[in-house]
Amino acid sequence: MSTMSIGLAMFAAMLVLMAVRVPIAIAMFVPGALGYIVLSGWSPLLGHLSGAVYGRVAVYDLSVIPLFMLMGAVAVQGGLAKALFDFANALLGRFRGGMAMAGVLACAAFGSISGSTVATTATIAQVAYPQMRRIGYSGRLATAALATGGTMGVLLPPSVTLMVYAILTEQNITKMFLAAYVPALIAAAGYIAAIAVVVRLQPEHAPTAQAASRAEVLAAGLKVWPILAIFAVVFGGIYGGLFTATEGAAIGNLMTCVITLLRGEMNAIKFVAAMRTTAQTSGMIFLIFIGADMVNAALALSQLPAQLSDLVGHLQLPPLMVMTGIMIFYIVLGCVMDEMSMILLTVPTLFPVVMGMDFFGLGVADKALWFGILILTVCEIGMIFPPVGLNVYIMNGLARDVPMSETYKGVVPFLITDGLRLALLIACPATTLWLVHLLT
Secondary structure, three states, X not given: OOHHHHHHHHHHHHHHHHHOOOXXXXXXXXXXXXXXXXXXXXXXXXXXXXXXXHHHHOOXXXXXXXXXXXXXXXXXXXXXXXXXXXXXXXXXXXOOOHHHHHHHHHHHHHHHHHOOHXXXXXXXXXXXXXXXXXXXXXXXXXXXXXXXXXXXXXXXXXXXHHHHHHHHOOOOHHHHHHHHHHHHHHHHHHHHHHHHHHHHHOHHHOOOOOOOOHHHHHHHHHOOHHHHHHHHHHHHHHHOOOOOHHHHHHHHHHHHHHHHHHOOOOOHHHHHHHHHHHHHHHHHHHHHHHHHHHHHHHHHHHOHHHHHHHHHHHHXXXXXXXXXXXXXXXXXXXXXXXXXXXXXHHHHHHHHHHHOOOOOOOOHHHHHHHHHHHHHHHHHHHOOOOOOOHHHHHHHHHOOOOOHHHHHHHHHHHHHHHHHHHHHHHHOOHHHHHHHHHHO
């Protein structure tokens, strides 16, 4: 059996294990370890593991991940999500479908604090979904809007997936954060437009608009100032060069803890719950790192990435056709994998291929930022794309009165806007890069 065949067999075995719901880290580690043994033997495998595992988890840059995750967990336990949703609803409630639009904006705002798609979806949904159903929103629109809005946690800083991509490709995390903002704003605008079109064409999905008074808007606005303060200090300091992303995460944790204590929303039990959630999720992420490193090391021995790069080069396909194929590959892969696993598994292989091609004359650094945002955009799509769609499953667990098929029907308009956004980002890299060039 050739080395390339062994590499393909490893990849196929990994996908099969994932499809039967073996934990992601194990599904990557086991085929990788077996492939390494076949290609190199037991002793080299043990030698690799003796240094690789410690070398992976001891990287200082990775400390930014649990720090931002803890900040998000404290924000969840501290009840900041409700204030965001109430303010967004007060602003948009005058429009038909306004509460669904408010849910999307609240997801975007909370995602910029939590950095977690799952936490964003679950937290905002618990606040917004009961209210939406109580005033007459259809289950289809309510669950689809919240499931879709929650995907913005993939793209919006401090997205954990965004940071992992930056670390893997040795990109500046601050620049990656800046590159994500305009695509995220386009996403939010597209989702709001989709809701507006749906409720105009099918008014039975949303009740008549209920405008809030000026006093209600002001009262709701006063409750969100702590969130704005956290965002301004943390990201203003990072972008202003006052401190690094890791230092900013630590400062954000301190501010979030103090603010939730002053609001009377935090106690010892909730803080321990936040710490436990952070520890569990961080442990899962680092195990996925170790599993991905194992399979990537075995794939490197099989020379599959190098042969893939040579194959693409010899085919002489137009670069945009290659990029489109990569995006389709990610959408298909999203049917069996979560976004973190996709990034860790595929970026080491596909990143050199993309870097070796010419896209609109972009420099290496710009190309890396642009490719990262494209990958994260497709990961967003995968969170609601049938037949899996992790966010759809999360919403189904919270909204058991709505069949999952209804939610999948509801996300179709949002997927259309996602497709248009992805096409724009591929065709016009400046959409992603102009803010980076403006502020750095």
